[in-house]
Amino acid sequence: MDKTAGSVRTPKKKSLGRILYENRVAYAYIAPFYILFLVFNLFPMVFGFALSFFRWDGLSDMHFIGVQNYGNLLNDPLFWKALQNTLFIGIIAHIPILLGGLVLAYILNTRLVRGENIFKTIYFMPMVTSAVAVTVIFSSMFGYNYGVINYFLSLFGEPPINWLGGDGSLIKVAVIVMFSWKWIGWNMVIYLAGMQGISNDIYEAASIDGATHVDVVFKILIPLLKPIILFTLIQSTIGMFNLFTEPFVLTGNSWTGGTNNGALTLMIYLLNKAPQGGNLYGYASAVAYVITLMIILISTCLNKVTEEKDPGAGKGGRIR
Amino acid sequence: MKTLLLLIAGFFLVLFILSRLGEGGKKAALYLVLIAVAFIMLFPFYEMFVMSTLKTNEIYSFPPRLWFGSNLMKNFENMNKSVNLLRAFQNSCTVTISYVVLALLFCSMGGYAFSIYDFPGKKALFRILLATMMVPATAGMIPWYIMMSKIGWISDRTPAGFLALIIPGCANAFGVFWMRQYCQNNVPKSLMEAARIDGCSEWTIFFRIIAPILLPAYASLGIMNFVNQWNEFTQALLVLKRQKFYTLPLLLKTMVGDRGTDYGALMLASTCAVLPLLIFFLCASKYFMSGLTAGAIKE
Numbered sequence: 001m002d003k004t005a006g007s008v009r010t011p012k013k014k015s016l017g018r019i020l021y022e023n024r025v026a027y028a029y030i031a032p033f034y035i036l037f038l039v040f041n042l043f044p045m046v047f048g049f050a051l052s053f054f055r056w057d058g059l060s061d062m063h064f065i066g067v068q069n070y071g072n073l074l075n076d077p078l079f080w081k082a083l084q085n086t087l088f089i090g091i092i093a094h095i096p097i098l099l100g101g102l103v104l105a106y107i108l109n110t111r112l113v114r115g116e117n118i119f120k121t122i123y124f125m126p127m128v129t130s131a132v133a134v135t136v137i138f139s140s141m142f143g144y145n146y147g148v149i150n151y152f153l154s155l156f157g158e159p160p161i162n163w164l165g166g167d168g169s170l171i172k173v174a175v176i177v178m179f180s181w182k183w184i185g186w187n188m189v190i191y192l193a194g195m196q197g198i199s200n201d202i203y204e205a206a207s208i209d210g211a212t213h214v215d216v217v218f219k220i221l222i223p224l225l226k227p228i229i230l231f232t233l234i235q236s237t238i239g240m241f242n243l244f245t246e247p248f249v250l251t252g253n254s255w256t257g258g259t260n261n262g263a264l265t266l267m268i269y270l271l272n273k274a275p276q277g278g279n280l281y282g283y284a285s286a287v288a289y290v291i292t293l294m295i296i297l298i299s300t301c302l303n304k305v306t307e308e309k310d311p312g313a314g315k316g317g318r319i320r
Numbered sequence: 321m322k323t324l325l326l327l328i329a330g331f332f333l334v335l336f337i338l339s340r341l342g343e344g345g346k347k348a349a350l351y352l353v354l355i356a357v358a359f360i361m362l363f364p365f366y367e368m369f370v371m372s373t374l375k376t377n378e379i380y381s382f383p384p385r386l387w388f389g390s391n392l393m394k395n396f397e398n399m400n401k402s403v404n405l406l407r408a409f410q411n412s413c414t415v416t417i418s419y420v421v422l423a424l425l426f427c428s429m430g431g432y433a434f435s436i437y438d439f440p441g442k443k444a445l446f447r448i449l450l451a452t453m454m455v456p457a458t459a460g461m462i463p464w465y466i467m468m469s470k471i472g473w474i475s476d477r478t479p480a481g482f483l484a485l486i487i488p489g490c491a492n493a494f495g496v497f498w499m500r501q502y503c504q505n506n507v508p509k510s511l512m513e514a515a516r517i518d519g520c521s522e523w524t525i526f527f528r529i530i531a532p533i534l535l536p537a538y539a540s541l542g543i544m545n546f547v548n549q550w551n552e553f554t555q556a557l558l559v560l561k562r563q564k565f566y567t568l569p570l571l572l573k574t575m576v577g578d579r580g581t582d583y584g585a586l587m588l589a590s591t592c593a594v595l596p597l598l599i600f601f602l603c604a605s606k607y608f609m610s611g612l613t614a615g616a617i618k619e
Contacts, residue, residue, distance in 0.1 A: 019440050025522045026442075029433035033426040033491055034445065040488035042452055044460030044467065051463060058466060104357060107350050112343075121605040122358045125365065127612055128601045130551040132569040133590040136576060137364045140371065140583060146380050148367065154383075156323035185361065189609050190616045231616050238456055245553045249573060267554070270458075275465045275558060285462045292459040299454075 052286035057279045069286035079287070081261050082269040089172055089265070090240030093179040097236060098229070100180070101187030106217065108188075109195040120192070123185030131245040134178060139164065139250050142174045164250065168262025171250060175263060178246050183239065187232045194228040195221060226306045234299045241291050242267055266291055331356075365594075372588035379583045391584060399585035405592055407564065408571040415485050415567060416549045423490045423545050424538055431499025432530060436507065453493045464488060465558055476561040484559040485552065495541055498614060502537040503530075543604075543611035550597055568593040 020027060052069055056062040073079050104123065108116050126134065141148045142163040150160040163170045198221070206216050222229070247263035248254070255272040257264025270291065271277075274284035338349035371379055374389040399405060433439075434446055468474050473484040507530060515525045531538075553569045560566055563574065572593055575586045601608050 023437070023439035026433045026437035026439040029429045029437070029526075030445070033430035033496055036426065036487065036491035037449070037452075037493065040464065040467070041460060041491050041493065042448065044463035045452065045455055047463040048460050058469075100357070104354070107354060110350065112347050113350050113354060117605070119354050119358060120609065121602065122361050124605065124609055124612075125361060125598065125601065128547050128551075128597050128608060129365075129594050130553075130569050130572070130590075130597075132551075132553055132572045133368070133594045134364070136572060136586060136590050137368045139576075140379075140587075141364065141367060146382055146384055148384050148386075151383050153324065156327065158324065181361070181364070184357075186613065190613050193613070193616070228616060235615070241456070242458065242554075245569075249576060252576065253573065267458075270461075271554075271558070274462060275469075281462055281466060288458050288461050292456050295456045295458070296454065 048285045048288060051282055052289050054282040056281045058274070058281050062282070065282070069283045070290070072283065073286055073290060078261065078264070079269060082257070082264045082266045085172065085257070085261070085263065086240060086243060086265045086267075089175050089179060089243065090237070093176045093183075093240075094233075094236065096180040097183045097187055098233075100184045101191050101232070102217075102222075104184070104188045105191035105195055106221070108192055116192075120185075120189055123188055125185070126182045127186050129182075131182075132249055134182065135246050135249040138174060138178050138181075165259065168257075168259030171247070171258055171263045174250060175243070175246050179240075179243065183236055187236075190228055190232055191225060194225045198224055230302055230306045233302055237298050237302075238295055241295055244268060244271070365598075368587050368591055368594070371583060372591045374584055376582065376584055392588070395582075395584040395588045398582055399588050402582065402585060403563075403571055403575060403589065405568075405571065405589055408566050408568050409592070411479075411482070411565060412550060412567040415482050416546055418482075419486045419489060419549045420542050420545045422486065423492055423495060424542055426490050427492055427495030427541065428499045428531070428534055428538065429526070430496040431501075432503050432507070432526065432534075434496065434500040435503035436509065436512065449493050449496060453497060468559055474559050474561060479565045481556075481559040481561065481565055485549070485555055489549070492545070494615065495545070498541060499534070499537060502534065506537075507533055539607050540611035540614050543608050544614055547597065547608070547612060 014022075051062075053064060053066060054062040055065045055069070104119075107113060108119060140146075144150065144160055144162045144165060147163070149163070154160065161170065163174050202220060202224075203216065206220055211219070243265045244267035247257060247265050248268055251258030251263050254263075255268060255277050257268055266287070270284055270287040273280045273287060275281075278284075335349045335352060338345040338352070341348075370386065370388055372395060373392045374385055375391045375394070378385050378389055378391070434442065465474075468484040468488075473480045475481065511529065512525055515529055520528070551569060552567070553573070556567050556570050557573070560570055563571070566574065572586070572589055575581065575589060
């Protein structure tokens with residue numbers, strides 16, 4: 001290495017070795033991360049896209065079949081069922097998550113109530129709890145004969161509801177309840193941090209101008225919190241498409257989403273094609289890429305929607 | 321359904337009336353909402369604790385028992401007969417702790433280099449990183465599985481599946497990105513120049529001077545990674561092929577599918593799986609919240 005330093009090379013055209021040597025410290029720092037990153041993250045992403053155009057069982061030769069996987073996918077009623085279930089669960093669950101999160105954060109931000117940290121801690125507890133354990137608990141609570149929820153309903157003279165059985169349509173309710181139960185506190189904590197980042201002067205000015213609470217929420221808070229709400233929406237959208245554990249355990253480890261595919265989500269559908277259940281690796285890659293595209297599409301749309309109106313508003317609503 | 325709707329309507333009516341009764345009433349209404357939600361959040365945990373102390377026939381009774389029973393020890397025995405919880409706990413610890421340590425080390429080294437050093441290719445490398453952050457991990461899931469099985473990390477004889485859970489996840493693009501932000505805002509370049517003049521080697525600078533500055537970032541990112549890995553289910557389900565190597569969530573799953581689920585033992589096992597992290601969380605909830613909401617910060 002030292003010899004090349006004295007050679008006649010022009011300084012602009014250094015050899016690769018020379019560059020690596022001169023910056024060896026920096027490269028040494030990023031190397032462990034980047035090697036793993038390239039091998040285990042970037043390569044699978046790219047390879048997955050390529051694989052989605054092949055037919056492959058994981059062992060024999062790969063056959064290039066063009067977009068046939070995507071075609072088959074769109075013609076599979078089960079895929080549409082899974083997509084429908086996933087979107088239904090996700091969209092309905094976002095109502096309590098968003099509204100509940102905002103309302104709770106607003107209440108804690110009013111300074112009328114004490115014990116902010118206690119409530120925050122309680123609401124956040126589901127976030128650190130294993131999804132399998134949560135599902136185990138809820139499946140007993142949603143039980144037909146002995147569940148607490150049916151007992152509660154019976155106090156009001158309601159007949160018991162077969163949440164987890166029956167024709168499989170009500171199991172989505174249980175999944176929605178668990179999904180909202182888990183995410184509401186997380187959203188609330190983020191919204192609250194955002195609200196606390198907004199200067200008190202704004203509220204005071206608003207109240208002097210005679211603004212009601214509703215005005216404050218819709219005309220001041222929500223516009224200012226837009227970037228944060230956007231962030232939580234994108235995260236829970238990703239959570240929605242990755243929804244697997246809850247419906248899977250709730251249906252007793254069913255790879256078809258239980259009765260009438262009532263709880264079949266896209267993630268269960270995907271993993272059931274490969275590697276569990278089947279070995280249609282090419283097809284499963286196509287499914288994975290369709291899910292990926294949907295996530296990117298929804299995120300981009302959300303970004304567009306929030307950017308559209310008053311561009312100046314976004315700057316205030318940041319944490320810290 | 322009618323009575324139930326009436327009840328909900330009644331709840332809102334009470335809130336409305338209270339809010340009209342001046343400052344005190346308003347306060348009461350707000351507390352009522354907060355406590356109602358807190359009840360919903362806590363009740364499932366309470367149910368879990370209660371059921372882990374009940375006999376099977378007490379669990380299968382109507383109306384459901386809502387107070388603790390006396391069958392805790394028996395449930396414990398039954399649980400130990402059917403599964404080895406301690407081993408699953410050890411497996412979970414092994415996977416989670418090695419994952420967190422490696423991820424923190426690699427991510428902070430990467431983030432530090434990106435923020436402090438200038439080197440050829442830095443911009444391009446960082447752009448690749450940012451671009452992959454936009455792509456959800458789902459995209460690489462199937463090839464990840466194929467890779468793991470081809471290198472032999474999916475095995476029913478050795479705990480190689482642990483490696484499949486630990487190593488690929490270490491290269492967490494968000495972690496590097498986040499560490500870089502933190503370094504840029506908190507590590508003064510003058511500090512390192514001073515250290516260099518004093519004759520510190522680059523490694524000494526990193527481990528002795530930079531790492532202590534990064535402690536808050538380590539705490540947040542570490543907690544985030546810890547919670548995610550501790551509760552990881554989907555990946556573990558795919559790569560861990562033998563009960564001996566199961567982590568806690570997988571072990572719980574095996575107890576569900578069995579014929580004639582022993583609910584008492586199952587609930588006790590759930591309690592054991594959930595409680596350590598929950599206690600840890602209650603002691604340091606502030607750090608957990610900032611860690612798990614880390615990405616929301618926009619500078």
